[in-house]
Amino acid sequence: MKTRAHGLAVGALACALLYAGCTVQVSGSRAATAEPAPAPRAFATPAPAAAAPAAPAAPAAMPPDGARKGYILFRSVFPDPTLLRPYGRAVLSLVAQFDGRFIVTADRPVAVEGVPDTRRIVIIEFPSLARAEEFYRSAEYAEVRELREGIGQVEAILFEGR
Numbered sequence: 352m353k354t355r356a357h358g359l360a361v362g363a364l365a366c367a368l369l370y371a372g373c374t375v376q377v378s379g380s381r382a383a384t385a386e387p388a389p390a391p392r393a394f395a396t397p398a399p400a401a402a403a404p405a406a407p408a409a410p411a412a413m414p415p416d417g418a419r420k421g422y423i424l425f426r427s428v429f430p431d432p433t434l435l436r437p438y439g440r441a442v443l444s445l446v447a448q449f450d451g452r453f454i455v456t457a458d459r460p461v462a463v464e465g466v467p468d469t470r471r472i473v474i475i476e477f478p479s480l481a482r483a484e485e486f487y488r489s490a491e492y493a494e495v496r497e498l499r500e501g502i503g504q505v506e507a508i509l510f511e512g513r
Contacts, residue, residue, distance in 0.1 A: 419511045421483030425473040429503035438498035445495055449486035451477045470506075480511040 429435050446453065455474040462468055477483040486492055487509060499505065 421477040421480035423475045424508040426470040427505040434502040441495045451475045
C-alpha cells in the first residue's frame, strides 16, 4: 500500500540523485532508473548556417495583454474554525464584487522544506494589484474583517504576479 510518506520519500530520493549528478527518469509515481549524467562536452557544436535564431517564447501563464494580476495571501490560525463561518459567508460575495476569485484554500498544508508552517492558507486573485488593494482597504471589507477579530491570528500579504 502506497502512502503519502512513500511518495515524499521517492521524491526526496529523486532530488538527492539529481543533486549528485544523476539523470532520473520517472514513470508514474516511482523512480524507474537513476543513471550517471553524461559528461559535459568540451565544445559546442555550431548551429547550421541556414538556421535562424528562435524567437523567445512568451510565458504560458501570462495574460494576453501582459497585465499582471493582484493577489492576497492569507495565513491564519483559528482555534475554533466554526467561529469563522459568519466571516466566510460575508467575504465570499464581497470578493466577487471586487472581481476577485479564490484560487487556493488549504486547511492543512504540509511543510516539506524549511520551517514547518501549518497555518491555513487562502489566496485570492484579482485582475490587478490596484483592485486587490481596493478590496482590502475598502470600507465594506473593514466591516467584514471585524467578524473575525479576536477569534484567531491572520497575516495578509498583497502581491503582484502572473
